[in-house]
Amino acid sequence: MQSRLETMASSLLQGGLLVMVVLGLFLRPQLAFWVVVGIPVSFAGGIVVMQLFGISANMMSLFGFIIVIGVVVDDAIVTGESVYTRLQRGTNPLDAAISGTRAVTVPVTFGILTTIVAFLPLLFFEGMTGNFARQIPFVVTPVLLFSLVESKLILPAHLKHVRMTTRWMRNPLSVIQRGAASGLQCLIDKVYSPALKVVVSHRISVIAAFICMALLMLGYFAGGRLGYVSIPSVxxxxxxxxxxxxxxxxxxxxxxxxxxxxxxxxxxxxxxxxxxxxxxxxxxxxxxxxxxxxxxxxxxxxxxxxxxxxxxxxxxxxxxxxxxxxxxxxxxxxxxxxxxxxxxxQKTRGDDGEKDTDPLEMELRGPNSEMKQEIARKTEELLEGYDGIANAWVNQRANQTEVELSLTPRGTELGITQQALAYQVRRAFYGEEAQRVLRGHEEYRVMVRLPKKQRETFNTLEKMKIRTPGGAEVPLFTVARIDFVQAPTYIERNDKAEVIRIGGEPTDRTVDLVRIADSLKPQLRQLLRGSEDLQFVFKGAVAEAEETKKRLIIGSIAMMFALFALLAIPFQSILQPLYILAVVPFGVIGALLGHMIMGVTPSDLSLFGIIAMAGVVVNDSLVMVDDINQRVRGGTPLREAVLQSGRLRFRPIFLTSLTTFVGLMPLMFDNSLQAQFLIPMAVSLAYGVLFATGITLLLIPCVLVVADDIRVGWRRFVAWYRKPFSGITKP
Missing domain, CATH: 3.30.70.1430 (Multidrug efflux transporter AcrB pore domain)
Structure with missing residues (x-):
């Protein structure tokens, strides 16, 4: 545990340093310093609130800080960039701090809220992975809220002291900073702006290309080429x-x-x-x-x-x-x-908390019969036929000879019950506790029973005496019938049904057990044809994966509705939130590409990272669309507004995504075994955000212009349709 905490703390420290370096390279030193100051302030607030929720400093809580270290500066970057733009225009520092903060208040505030909403579904997952992921929202939420307060109230108070002087240029380090900032500006002017004009001019083709890309990635993942595991093996x-x-x-x-x-x-x-x-x-x-x-x-x-x-x-x-x-x-x-x-x-606990369950395990439920035994054996053979299964097993109990005692009419006449008969026979062979003796710290039971030689022969039953309620002793064979039958030595029950457990162990942790289970289900239904009293129930990792999938679908739908509702408030529109949410599926493409690049097998934690990524990627789109709307309301044509906003918002959008990525880099590239459990979630978030940046900068402008084309085209169609009737007057 100590080594795991040290790994997380080291990744957190390295991520923080990388975020500081990135901000220092692309922002003015004074501006970068005050943006970075928001990180410890927000983290301090998050640590205080953690104690109120009873969250300790463990591996997952530290992972929550690693996730948010690059996101926590997003609002400060957007606010600082807005203020700095006004300072460059010669605006008074105080007025620049106030007007710059006000200009981005709406997108920044709702950007934080959408990010928080995206992490909330993690609270409702069950199972082993759910227990881990459930701690993350309790860390991310207070940190982001404190970050919002810091960026809206504290940061502007510091930025009003920033002066556009040239003294800082004499510092040798400023040469590096100016080179990086100039290089970024050159990228905007010489590469992005011309590319954006071309993309907007060929917007239909660009949208079609992105859709084809999404379908290709979906097919690649659905085909099983990426693989899937429920829980990353630690x-x-x-x-x-x-x-x-x-x-x-x-x-x-x-x-x-x-x-x-x-x-x-x-x-x-x-x-x-x-x-x-x-x-x-x-x-x-x-x-x-x-x-x-x-x-x-x-x-x-x-x-x-x-x-x-x-x-x-x-x-x-x-x-x-x-x-x-x-x-x-x-x-x-x-x-x-x-x-x-x-x-x-490692052990995976079952629902009962007592029995171990294999990663792929199922129960064959129903009354015991020869058909049930045969189905269990055939199922074991089916499992052995899969390449990814190293060992298949079935816990069938071999029948053994069992002594069955039943009362005769004579025994019933003497008042002997079946319970009394069983008790006396058990006492003779198993024994009855006479007393307990204490020897030092150990306690020993003294049992009274027949001698060992008599307990090892069936002849003892023929000579055994049974005491009647009246106190008389009669031979056992006069009051009971002794039969030798074949019966299982042990009957396992679950949910009031007799079960036979069948399972298999994967050859390694990359085997997609869920896919094997899905391909196995039709064959199991075929085996059960004609046996209505039998059924298969999956347990272990497969059952947990199915439950996680259900909760994932419900959580994703609820999250998308919540994001839509939040975005509809500032835009006062039904359509524009849909344009912004269009970036989410393409963020999923980036997350899957990240798994391919890093050689990581997707898992439940990867899906959790994709859910969290959805709230982060809409922030950049929110900033761009809000700026476009402001320009359109000011009288700028939509196409021109798109080009202007893309050029002016490139820097904050680029920096917010880059800081998120570099904040997670130390964890993603950590080769220690302790970090392997968390890497899938970090990969989904980092690469999803990075890929979604390109989507925001290129696809969102195309979507907005196409939507306007459709609106204009619809108006022209309506006008054309009504034109023949415009000259008709009512009688």
Whole structure:
């Protein structure tokens, strides 16, 4: 845990420094300094509010600060740029601070609100990933609110002291700053402005090209080429192998196979070594008679734990847990067909909080029958046919001989009940507690029962006496019928139904288990045809992924409606919020491209990052559309207003997106194992925002002009349609 917190703190510090460097390069030093001051002020407010919600300084809360470190300066950048533009025109500093802040109050305020709304759906996710993501809104929301207060009240008070003098140009560092600022301005004048004119002139083709791009990426993702995992696997310094043999095997047989697993673990000590610190497999230990510490005793079960050198102590990355598990399975070799071996690196808790569930696990529910047993075996064969499944299993219990006692009419006449009969037989063979003896700190139970030799033979039943309610003792065979039947040794129930658990372990963490489950469902329905009393229920990671998908759809729809409602307030329009929200799907394209570039498999956390990205990417569009509207209201033609706003708003839009990206860069490029769990969400947010910047600067102007073309065209059509009737007068 300490190493994880250190990783997060280091990424937070590096991200903050990168944000400061970027702002220092492209903004005037005084302006950049006062913008950066807003970061610690906002963070301090967020830390205070965190305590009110009971949020501690943990990995996810620090991740929340990393996410927001580049976003928190967005409002300050837009405000500072607006003030600085007026200072360049020669406006009095006080008037420039006031008028510049007022000019962007609406887009900045609603930009913060839309970002907050985008993070709120993370509060309503369940499961393991939901427990992590639920902490992020409690960090992001107060930080952004304090940032809004700082940018509207504190920042203008500082900016009124900025003077347009040339003394700062004598500083050697100012040469670098002027070069970066001039280079950005040259990019705007020589590249972006001409490109924007061309794009607006060919707006239909540009919109069609972006739509084709979106469809291509959607098809690439839907085709499974990117893969998908529910939960990113976090490397832990411990692997354990669970062995389950049939119930009838002896303890010695279990020991023999466990020795085989232990020998394979010992061999890996010499195979995997660190150049400086020795064996990566540091130790191993085992337990016989249980499948996990604290579980009930079962002579057919055993578990072997393998300790690995923590990543922080290695001089190089070394083999991943997936590699170690695969090699361990190879060294163990083939086991009997009725043996189940599970090798895993972490535990996933089931809904009951007691039973472990495999990443791909299902329950076959319904009354026990030969057909149910056969369906379970066929399902296991289906799982074994998938390339991504390393080991499939089914927990069918082999039938064993069972003694069944039932009362005879004579026993009923003597007043003996079935409960009394069972109790007396159990007491004879299992025993009854007579007393408890304390020896030091240990307490021992003293049990009274038949001698061991008598308990090991069925002849004892023939000679056994049963006491009647009247106090008489009669032979067992006179009051009960003894039958030997075949029955399962254990019946597992869930939701009042008998279940057979079937599951499989993936070959590595990149296997898309959800896709395997989806392709398996039609085949399972085919197996259940004609068996109306049987049904399959998925558990484990697949069930959690399905639940997350439902909540994701509901949360996304609710978020889009909330964003639409917020945007409709400042624009007082129904259509313009739709133009702004059009940038969100293209931000998703950027998020998926980011996963391709970084070589990261999408996961639930990637989807959480896409949801959060939606609120951030609309901010830039909001700033641009608001500026265009102001110019149109001032009498500028729409097309000219689009070109002017694009040129003047390029710098703040570019900087807000760049600071978000560089703030997340240290985490995205962190090779430590502790950061791997959080990288998918960071990639979705960073690359989604970066790609959406180009969409905002190019696609939004085209959409606005096309919308105006449609409006003008509709008016012309209506006028043309009404023209023949204009000369007709009513009689």
């Amino acid at each position: 490397e832990r310094p411990e692997i354990f192998a669970t062995l389950k043999l049939p119930e009838h095997v002896s303890k010695e047989t279990t020991r023999i196979y466990t020795d085989r697993i232990t020998a394979a673990a010992e061999q890996m000590r010499s195979e995997y070594t660190d150049p400086e610190n020795g064996a990566i497999v540091t130790n191993h230990w085992r337990l016989l008679g249980t499948d996990y510490p604290g579980r009930p005793y079962n002579k057919a079960y055993s578990v072997v734990f393998l300790g690995l050198m923590p990543s922080g102590l290695r001089s190089e990355a070394g083999p991943s847990n997936d590699v170690v598990m695969k090699r361990w399975r190879e060294l163990i070799g083939e086991l009997p067909a009725n043996a189940t071996l599970k090798i895993r690196t």
